Amino acid sequence: MKILIVGSGGREHAIAYACSRSSKADKIYCAPGNAGIAQIAECVPIGAMEFDKLVSFAKEKEIDLTVIGMDDPLVGGIVDVFEAEGLRVFGPRKNAAILEGSKAFSKDLMRKYNIPTAEYETFDSSDKAIEYLEGADYPIVLKADGLALGKGVLICNTKEEAKDGIKTLMLDKQFGDSGNTVVIEEFMTGREVSVLSFVDGDTIKIMSSAQDHKRAKDGDEGLNTGGMGNFSPSPYYTPEVDEFCRKHIYQATVDAMKAEGRPFKGVIFFGLMLTPKGPKVLEYNARFGDPEAQVVLPRLKNDIIDVFEACIDGTLDRIDLQFEDNFCVCVVLASDGYPVAYEKGKLITGFENFDGKDDYYCFHAGTKQTDAGTVTNGGRVLGITAKGATLAEARAKAYEATEWIDFENKYMRHDIGGKG
Numbered sequence: 001m002k003i004l005i006v007g008s009g010g011r012e013h014a015i016a017y018a019c020s021r022s023s024k025a026d027k028i029y030c031a032p033g034n035a036g037i038a039q040i041a042e043c044v045p046i047g048a049m050e051f052d053k054l055v056s057f058a059k060e061k062e063i064d065l066t067v068i069g070m071d072d073p074l075v076g077g078i079v080d081v082f083e084a085e086g087l088r089v090f091g092p093r094k095n096a097a098i099l100e101g102s103k104a105f106s107k108d109l110m111r112k113y114n115i116p117t118a119e120y121e122t123f124d125s126s127d128k129a130i131e132y133l134e135g136a137d138y139p140i141v142l143k144a145d146g147l148a149l150g151k152g153v154l155i156c157n158t159k160e161e162a163k164d165g166i167k168t169l170m171l172d173k174q175f176g177d178s179g180n181t182v183v184i185e186e187f188m189t190g191r192e193v194s195v196l197s198f199v200d201g202d203t204i205k206i207m208s209s210a211q212d213h214k215r216a217k218d219g220d221e222g223l224n225t226g227g228m229g230n231f232s233p234s235p236y237y238t239p240e241v242d243e244f245c246r247k248h249i250y251q252a253t254v255d256a257m258k259a260e261g262r263p264f265k266g267v268i269f270f271g272l273m274l275t276p277k278g279p280k281v282l283e284y285n286a287r288f289g290d291p292e293a294q295v296v297l298p299r300l301k302n303d304i305i306d307v308f309e310a311c312i313d314g315t316l317d318r319i320d321l322q323f324e325d326n327f328c329v330c331v332v333l334a335s336d337g338y339p340v341a342y343e344k345g346k347l348i349t350g351f352e353n354f355d356g357k358d359d360y361y362c363f364h365a366g367t368k369q370t371d372a373g374t375v376t377n378g379g380r381v382l383g384i385t386a387k388g389a390t391l392a393e394a395r396a397k398a399y400e401a402t403e404w405i406d407f408e409n410k411y412m413r414h415d416i417g418g419k420g
Contacts, residue, residue: 076094096286106283130166143183145179191273205307230295328386337379347374
């Protein structure tokens with residue numbers, strides 16, 4: 001089979017890696033890809049939002065399966081465009097990707113179908129939002145309704161912070177039109193856990209749990225980022241939590257989307273908060289998480305292309321989804337200054353240290369190939385990942401491997417997996 005992956009980050013590198021292990025993958029392309037993906041796939045200079053060019057390429061190369069990695073094209077309707085041209089594609093249609101594309105939609109869906117989540121109100125007027133904040137309890141959470149690169153969530157400890165947050169989101173438009181509507185949500189306490197799942201419209205199969213580290217600095221200090229590291233599985237995702245979520249959250253979400261005339265096929269990412277009153281949904285994503293994919297997919301025992309096809313064909317109930325009985329840790333090497341301001345174009349050295357080493361992975365996120373070599377090309381540069389029999393072993397190996405790579409302005413958190 002000829003496979004096309006759409007995207008350019010660490011998630012897409014992890015997907016490409018999983019596809020490269022499939023006996024069915026004869027040729028892999030990635031658009032636009034990055035320097036690391038180029039080691040296992042042919043990268044083509046087409047942007048993820050250039051739907052017409054992607055369709056033309058898929059037809060020209062007779063692509064058998066296209067896998068959409070990123071949120072923007074999914075929410076923008078790329079799956080509908082591909083399907084209209086008779087092309088086989090993995091991911092939710094536009095009317096289902098709204099599960100991630102609009103936080104107001106997802107919150108209303110959960111309220112309607114009694115799926116556990118935080119109490120909330122939705123506002124499209126900044127004046128009304130500020131009026132509501134006068135009588136609110138603090139801390140409180142503000143969420144931009146639309147996509148915001150994983151950064152459109154503000155935790156506000158005081159009324160003044162919250163009012164400033166409304167200004168940032170709705171008036172200053174820090175995240176563009178994503179802030180036209182804002183969800184104001186009660187602040188939940190507890191352990192945060194991520195759970196990925198495959199869905200075929202009716203059946204849902206749960207992948208291994210994972211735990212993200214969103215804040216930029218050690219000790220969960222600093223600004224929210226797209227994720228500074230991850231580990232899988234989470235020790236806090238107990239059999240009791242799993243049983244509750246299967247009963248009240250996972251299948252309930254799939255059934256709710258189907259009942260709304262929006263059958264979901266692809267990956268649903270459940271962001272969960274394990275509160276004193278039980279698990280509740282923090283957020284949905286309509287694709288693999290990043291860097292969740294980097295710690296979950298290396299542990300997948302199945303041929304991933306079989307799973308992708310089962311989701312498309314509605315035969316996921318026939319798949320026995322299995323994961324290795326071990327742990328995986330990913331430490332993100334970022335450019336110092338991320339997520340605000342950082343320099344690009346710094347030469348990266350040390351990739352050869354990963355050659356021939358099982359259980360060690362170097363997933364590229366923001367990199368570019370130049371005549372001088374591989375250089376930094378983003379805030380999150382690499383996801384240094386390792387597997388181990390225990391979380392402590394996987395963590396030690398991942399941090400060992402971070403020393404193998406060097407570039408100017410290299411920055412990372414030193415406590416990834418420490419909570420486990």
